[in-house]
């Protein structure tokens with residue numbers, strides 16, 4: 001099939017979806033081409049979920065400027081898109097004279113970058129803020145925070161879709177050509193004819209850049225592994241605790257999640273394999289040992305899950321890590337915005353990155369605002385977040401709120417059904433998990449996963465053997481085991 005679109009955004013992660021949502025403010029047809037069956041299958045769902053303050057990046061870089069801007073707008077975004085965001089603060093903990101010098105340098109850099117709410121605090125104030133931490137003093141950043149990275153990305157994507165953006169899931173871009181001033185983008189049997197192309201393909205961005213003819217970028221993967229700890233530890237960790245950073249690496253930290261778990265990580269291992277997310281057991285032991293120096297409450301029995309993410313780092317010929325690259329190469333690929341090396345703090349900076357992309361486009365073309373843009377995502381409230389009185393009313397209105405599907409996270413059948421009917425048309429198991437938190441509790445889906453699979457069948461008319469876990473081809477059921 002041949003589709004015509006004004007703008008084709010390649011990649012539907014937090015960056016592609018932020019760009020799509022910002023573009024939907026304008027009078028344009030926008031299509032997002034995403035190779036996975038959902039928008040949080042890669043880096044945007046695999047990170048520390050920290051809203052950074054903007055002090056850790058060299059002054060004058062895009063990373064510094066866009067991070068500070070992203071931090072400032074997060075309260076508004078959280079209200080509009082309905083994702084949990086907590087401005088809980090964060091501490092970088094030190095012990096030695098060298099640590100103090102590095103923290104003072106980091107704070108001064110933060111002020112130069114426009115970050116606010118930074119102060120060096122002594123041990124007693126540190127232990128008031130985080131009683132269970134080891135350390136003599138800290139840099140405290142009161143403006144840092146944590147968010148739900150799944151619902152942030154999903155919120156951007158679903159709000160973009162509500163404002164007219166078309167998502168083409170399971171559409172991997174394989175070739176890009178140019179004919180009569182338009183791009184021709186091939187994905188399976190489909191062709192997209194687009195005036196503009198935006199390369200927001202994350203770990204796949206170098207390949208797309210090559211397809212556009214913008215060659216020569218060196219991008220290395222840095223894999224970070226994590227442990228997820230049970231919610232019973234949440235009271236011991238009111239905010240993220242980091243070690244003193246180096247210039248290139250923030251170090252293994254312990255971070256509360258917005259839902260009350262604790263994550264431990266990441267380490268940083270260079271890799272060429274951009275698709276392997278397994279966490280080896282020796283890395284688990286290493287994370288536990290390293291982070292226990294800061295926060296000595298990590299027990300193997302509290303680990304309920306592991307995960308990992310891979311940062312795409314653009315490096316120069318000497319291997320030095322570079323800034324975000326956001327460019328239009330008029331000489332090689334006019335009307336193509338190329339984003340390379342969107343590593344941390346990409347989550348924090350996603351919307352300012354999107355606005356920067358649009359400012360580059362507006363230097364070359366006129367864009368007209370639409371009156372009908374609605375910034376508020378239309379999502380129903382989760383049963384788990386309601387008061388007892390609200391729960392009673394919700395059950396009276398929809399009795400399916402009286403059927404508990406996931407008891408660990410208090411997710412009802414009505415929550416699951418609402419998630420299955422999402423505006424993107426996602427119907428994978430993890431698609432429902434990330435929208436509702438079902439299967440994220442202590443039993444990790446042991447009790448509810450198959451109930452959710454059956455609800456997907458019932459609501460979408462899919463056959464059991466066609467329901468996938470996360471990626472295309474990750475079928476849950478392979479065939480019949482017994483005849484009767």
Ligand SMILES: Cc1cc2nc3c(=O)[nH]c(=O)nc-3n(C[C@H](O)[C@H](O)[C@H](O)COP(=O)(O)OP(=O)(O)OC[C@H]3O[C@@H](n4cnc5c(N)ncnc54)[C@H](O)[C@@H]3O)c2cc1C
Pocket residue numbers: 010011012013014015016033034035036039040041042043044045046047048049050051052171172173174200201202203204205208223224225266308309310311342343344345346347348349
């Ligand atoms: C370990 C780790 C910790 C981090 N911690 C933080 C943090 O605490 N705070 C913070 O601000 N940032 C953090 N980040 C950075 C942040 O997660 C990323 O910058 C951000 O998620 C990048 O988003 P993206 O949309 O570019 O990438 P992705 O989410 O990977 O999206 C790119 C999309 O492009 C799709 N794609 C690729 N190739 C193709 C193709 N050929 N055709 C179609 N689709 C394609 C992929 O399927 C993918 O969905 C962290 C990252 C990692 C790995």
